[in-house]
Amino acid sequence: MPDAHDDSPFIRTCRGETAEHTPVWFMRQAGRSLPEYRAVRGTGSILEAIAQPELACEITLQPVRRYGVDAAILYSDIVTPVHAIGFGVDIAPGVGPVVEQPFRDRRDLDRLRPLEPDVDTPYVIETVRALVRELPIPLIAFAGAPFTVASYLIEGRPTRTWVTTKALMHTDERLWFDLMDRLADLAIASLRSQVAAGASAVQLFDSWAGALTPSDYERFVLPASTKVLTAAAELGVPRIHFGVSTGELLGLMAGAGAEVVGVDWRTPLDVARTRVPDGTVLQGNLDPAIVATGWEATEPAVLDVLRRGGGTRHVFNLGHGVLPETDPATLERVVELVHAHRSDPIDATAEDQ
Numbered sequence: 143m144p145d146a147h148d149d150s151p152f153i154r155t156c157r158g159e160t161a162e163h164t165p166v167w168f169m170r171q172a173g174r175s176l177p178e179y180r181a182v183r184g185t186g187s188i189l190e191a192i193a194q195p196e197l198a199c200e201i202t203l204q205p206v207r208r209y210g211v212d213a214a215i216l217y218s219d220i221v222t223p224v225h226a227i228g229f230g231v232d233i234a235p236g237v238g239p240v241v242e243q244p245f246r247d248r249r250d251l252d253r254l255r256p257l258e259p260d261v262d263t264p265y266v267i268e269t270v271r272a273l274v275r276e277l278p279i280p281l282i283a284f285a286g287a288p289f290t291v292a293s294y295l296i297e298g299r300p301t302r303t304w305v306t307t308k309a310l311m312h313t314d315e316r317l318w319f320d321l322m323d324r325l326a327d328l329a330i331a332s333l334r335s336q337v338a339a340g341a342s343a344v345q346l347f348d349s350w351a352g353a354l355t356p357s358d359y360e361r362f363v364l365p366a367s368t369k370v371l372t373a374a375a376e377l378g379v380p381r382i383h384f385g386v387s388t389g390e391l392l393g394l395m396a397g398a399g400a401e402v403v404g405v406d407w408r409t410p411l412d413v414a415r416t417r418v419p420d421g422t423v424l425q426g427n428l429d430p431a432i433v434a435t436g437w438e439a440t441e442p443a444v445l446d447v448l449r450r451g452g453g454t455r456h457v458f459n460l461g462h463g464v465l466p467e468t469d470p471a472t473l474e475r476v477v478e479l480v481h482a483h484r485s486d487p488i489d490a491t492a493e494d495q
């Protein structure tokens with residue numbers, strides 16, 4: 143079915159088509175860097191805010207109004223589905239996802255029943271429907287990839303070493319793959335419901351995949367992410383596959399099926415290009431910490447990303463999420479600069495500027 147945003151710069155670029163300018167959006171564009179977010183967010187768990195469609199809709203729209211970005215991303219979280227089916231996950235402010243009873247053995251699989259989006263996450267569907275009515279630009283739906291969600295369920299809180307996760311992976315392979323499979327099904331059901339409600343693209347967040355060696359990633363993680371992205375292909379919308387510190391995994395990640403592969407700031411886009419098949423669209427990869435320092439260092443960094451991005455098959459973004467201490471005025475200028483940039487000199491002279 144044709145989507146109202148098929149001709150937008152973001153969707154065209156995701157599909158490998160030419161666009162009038164390089165599209166730009168920011169991971170975590172909604173959130174604590176915005177005073178209007180802090181004003182409406184309240185003090186409860188972010189999961190309570192996500193469950194209020196009117197509030198979630200407003201928070202999603204805030205950065206769209208302020209920045210003139212080319213895509214909106216649903217205000218939700220990667221743990222929303224596991225929370226909704228009662229696994230006992232919350233998000234502690236300043237910490238991240240915390241789990242009352244972490245995943246330990248085979249009996250814990252029973253705590254991961256299938257997601258019924260209409261019943262378990264009706265608020266997500268309602269928020270997406272309301273947003274699609276309001277938005278002049280495409281809405282990106284998302285899900286957490288099986289590995290990144292598993293790492294929270296197993297560790298019980300954010301980790302720097304992933305020791306417990308790697309222990310399960312390497313000591314009980316059958317349980318590991320059963321867990322990956324359950325989490326893949328949750329991601330698929332969630333993405334399906336968001337696209338059915340009108341979202342125009344999907345992003346699979348495997349934020350912590352870079353913790354793995356390429357061989358462990360290929361053996362223990364790639365099959366489940368491929369399952370999610372293959373099922374998402376049937377939804378007919380562009381798919382983005384993102385992780386952090388994944389320089390050594392980009393080729394494998396590109397093989398999971400998505401049209402677009404996210405790159406963090408550690409790998410220059412021209413180098414990333416050599417690691418993925420021809421035709422792959424890259425998303426990224428301005429260093430979010432540079433943006434948080436202010437405009438002076440950000441301006442040349444934006445130009446460098448644009449140059450290395452090559453002017454086509456490039457969705458401009460940060461290499462990871464906006465840091466809370468970022469001045470929104472800097473991001474506003476990033477959008478202006480990306481939109482004004484023309485890689486084709488003929489276009490540049492045709493423009494009266």
Ligand code: CP3
Binds near residue numbers: 168187188300
């Ligand atoms: O603007 C957007 O990008 C959309 C919203 C979004 C949030 N979480 C809102 C949020 C998205 C796409 C996510 C996904 C998510 N959540 C990921 C993958 C992306 C990434 O950053 O790698 C991960 C790893 C999580 C887990 C998570 N949720 C963490 C680590 C935290 C930070 C905890 C903190 O308080 O510092 C959260 C909470 C969270 N999710 C916030 C936001 C805006 C901030 C907390 C709040 O406002 O209460």
